[in-house]
Amino acid sequence: MSFRRRLLLVMLSVVMLAQLVTAGATLNTLQRDVQEKASHDLSVGLDVMQQLLIERGARLRHNVSILANDFGFKSAVATEDTPTLQSVLANHGDRAGADLVFLAAPSGELLASSHHSPGIPLPYPELWEYARDTGESVQVVIEAGRPYQVVLLPVRAPGLIGWVGMGFLLDDALAREIGDLTGLEASVLALGDASTTLFIASPLPPAQQARLGTLESALLEGRYLDHSAYDDQGDYLTRASLLHEGEGGRVYAIAQQSRAALMAVYGELRWQLLAIFAFALALTALVAALSARRMARPLTTLADAARRIGRGERLTTRPVTESGEVGLLADTLMLMQQDIDRREHTLLFQSRHDQLTGLGNRHSAQQDIDDLIASPQPFTLLRLSVNGFRAINDTFGYDIGDQALRTLAERLEAVPPPRMGSYRLSGDEFLLIIDTPAADAGMIENLHQRLDAPMDMQGSPIRLTLAIGEVRHPQHGDSAALLLRRGEIALDMARHARQPHQCYVEGFDELHLRQLTLVRDLQGAARNGELTLVYQPQLETLSGQLVSVEALMRWRHPELGFVPPDEFIVLAERSGLIHGMTAWMLETVCAQLAAWEAEGMALAVAVNLSAQDINDPGLPVRIADCLALHELAPSRLRLEITESAIMQDPEHAREQLNRLRETGLRIAVDDFGTGYSSLAQLKRLPVQELKIDKSFILRLDESPDDEIIVRSTIELAHNLGLEVVAEGVETSASRALLEALSCDLLQGYLFSRPLPPNDLLSWARAHRLDHTGVAL
Incomplete structure (x- = not known):
């Protein structure tokens, strides 16, 4: 008997089930009425939740307003007394029962917080933006994956001196209170940016709370926001209200009623109707069973064959002998097995071979x-x-x-x-x-x-x-x-x-691992106090007086010991860490200049910049801010740039150096003579000083060729109006020759090695130098 005839027999049996359609229509009408009433109840419940949050926000605003108007608190904010701020915030937060407290500067930078470190921007952009526009803000935010109702108010004395905020966690207690008021199952659900569940607040047992996490995709599609609907399992009628949407994710208020509770209203009528049609169903089931018995045997065999193919077993013969539609299905299974074999072979090849060349990957x-x-x-x-x-x-x-x-x-x-x-x-x-x-x-x-x-x-x-x-x-x-x-x-x-x-x-693998270690640890070297600066004096050639010093960076690794600057500076440039190191060096140098000035020693300090620093458009502003912070004149800081850094992009370097020069900084070309630039090219740059590389100075008194190079460089530099610094001066003969050549400044071990700040101060006080550079 063909599958079509069997299907006809089943369809004839369906006619007998028409009575069930009548019963279903009756039950459906009653169910729809109950569901509409339940949907209305869910809507009212969400309105109650919104009103409760409004009242709770008003109470929270009152508590925050008391703190914002407290005179002692205003005084602590005005003086930026961080310990006091932390204590006041913690105490007031405890009294108010707040779960989140923070204080921000007028600019939005955190001064104190229960959940964040000071110094970072306020992490709630929507709250901050609304408060700036309206003068205050009461919103729901997400902090560390948990929803809070937060109030942000200004602190004025009388002008704006800060922003203070408090927040309460939307927790199980709130959900339980709403449920008690409405008779519904109320919950709060927080979803992340990737629609992942961050937080669930609900009085329900943990097993039922887990069910709320399955609403992620439906909430993202807006299924429950404008109307009530059953969840994917069909167990609960659900409606949601969006409390917050921002960078951290979304927060929803959710009200639910179980299908079992709703359907209890007409459960008794349902059983009565089902009893009426029980006899008709029994007769229909008997007819269907007789037909299904004959149909199920080959289908069961085919289903077992399909499971074996799914487990990877290979069928060698056709699983059934029937013809017709069942036979067609059996032939299809055999073809599917062949297609799976070919696809697995293709996937295995692709997983082990490159798609472009066909070689192994x-x-x-x-x-x-x-x-x-x-x-x-x-x-x-x-x-x-x-x-x-x-x-x-x-x-x-x-x-x-x-x-x-x-x-x-x-x-x-x-x-x-x-x-x-x-x-x-x-x-x-x-x-x-x-x-x-x-x-x-x-x-x-x-x-x-x-x-x-x-x-x-x-x-x-x-x-x-x-x-x-x-x-x-x-x-x-x-x-x-x-x-x-x-x-x-x-x-x-x-x-x-x-x-x-x-x-x-x-050994090169160890060198590679050493470089990886240095790059990794260099990120926190300044923060951990491993980086230090030493200073080498620069003396006037004729008078022998100390006029400036060069700042040189040193790194003592806690495990590897002293790391040469030539090694870690190159790694910093390759890894992009050089900007942070330069910023630390500028801040440290400016602070040291201010300390020396307080000791009565006014010096200029030269700092070295890399090619990446020259390409940083924010460098002039950063230097100006650093000088202003320590109340230093621009002439106190000198910038040294190597020839190679300039020649990488001469036009861009000229524009950047002009910006630096306009701020009053003095600029020098370091290691001159080792690159490919010329004085004619340097004439177009806003530099005031050349530093002759020490490779030409170390054997100056012994090498006629070095003397010719140094003499020519000094003469041409002076003709262009540039001062000349000779580094690497180690002998008195070289010093005398440089004096005869009218070199302007001298630097080298003849006078002093690079010294720590305190040692340099002592050296400067203990050594008054004559024109020979010999200590008196």
Whole structure:
């Protein structure tokens, strides 16, 4: 019997169920009436909650107003007495039963808070913006994933001197109070920006509270906001009201009634109607059972076959012998099994191979390397990178770049034994596994010849140049991750040295890890008091008087000890930490200048700026603010910029230096003579001083060539109206020669090493220098 005839038999049986439709219509009408009344009750309940929050906000505003008008509190705010502020806020908050208290400056910066550290902007932008526009604000906010009703009022004495705020957590007690007033199940739900549940306040048991978390997506769609509806499980009639929406997420007030309570009104009538139609249903069920018995047997067999296919088992024969629709379903299952096999094979291939080149990917390389490590056979990894591949993409386009990568992949696959495998690790990086303990020079040369040969890309000849990093097993590591990392280190060594090949050298991994450690710890070095400044005197050549000093940064790492400046400054520039270090140095120098001035010693201090500092548009304003904070004249601070920093972008450097010069700062070119600039180029820059690099000064009295360079530099600089500083003066003969050449300022170990601030003050007081630079 065909499936269609069986379906006809079922449809005939459905006719007998028409009576149930009548009963259903009756029950549905009664249910709709009950639901409409319940929906009205939910709406009233939410209105009660809103009114309760308004009254609660009024009480909270009264408490905050008392604190804002307190004379002692105003005095503490005006004097920025942070301990007093913290104490007053805590005490008043405890008396008011507040869960959240804070005080902000007129600008919005936190001065004290129960939940945040001082110094950051007020973390409630909507509350802050509304308070500034209207003079006060009462809103619901989200703090650490929890909703609070917060009041923000101004503190005036008589002008605005701050903003004080208090907040109460929308907690279980509030939900219970609303539920007692309305007879509903009231809750407060906070959702994050990603529609994740942050907080639930409800008097319900934990198991029922978890049910509220399932309303996230429906609330996001607005399903319960303008009307009542059942939840996804159909157990509760739900309505919601949006209390807050902002950057931190949303807060909803939710009122619910269980379906069981609603349906109890007409439960008795329902059973009576069901009893009337019980006999008809029994007859219909008998007919359906007779038909389903015959239909269920092959369908059950097919369902079991489908489950076996889902578990990964393979069917070798057709699960049923029936024809018709059931037979068609069985044939479809067999075809589905074949499609799954093909798809799994495709997915497995894609998971282990690069989509562009067809080579094995990083995951495949790691698995193959692990398999090789498990065998005792030694092997070699060659990590390859295309030099300047970005320029190829920029010049010829990404299509040509992709074609070049595919051609390179084909060449890698064509490399003869002892090649064991080739892989693409990332954009322009590849990997070869060689079945040999080491790659000799001939093998590397042959590999370059194969891979570096010109490629014809749509009529454009392109020649790729490769850098190769070599690492060997077991000599250089016993894990895939370690070998790949050390291969990358060897590749970086080859690229930085502009060499075609570099084998990993023991110890460079430790250097790499040391650099990672330094970059990590450099972020908190200033905060932890590990950074210090020392100062080296700069003397007038003729008078021998101390006129200025150069600030030099020192770092003593708590584990690694003293770290040379040449090492950590370069790492700071590469990692983007140099701006923070420069800001710390400027603040420390200005504070030290003010301290020296209080001791009666007026000096100028020279500080070094990096190329990244020159590119910082906010540097002039930052320096001006720092000088103003410590009441220092701009002439007290001198900025030293290296030639290389200027020559990276001369036009931009000139614009930035003009801005700095307009503020009254004195600017010097440091390490002059080591770069590629000329005095003609420097003439266009607003500099007043040149510092001749110490490499020309250290052997000045012994090297005629150095003397010629120094003499010419001083004469041309003076002709351009620039002062000249010689650093690295270590002998009296060099000092005498610089004096004869009319050098303006001298700096070096002949006079003093770099000194800590207190030692420099003592040195300056104890040493009155004559024109020879010898202490009296």
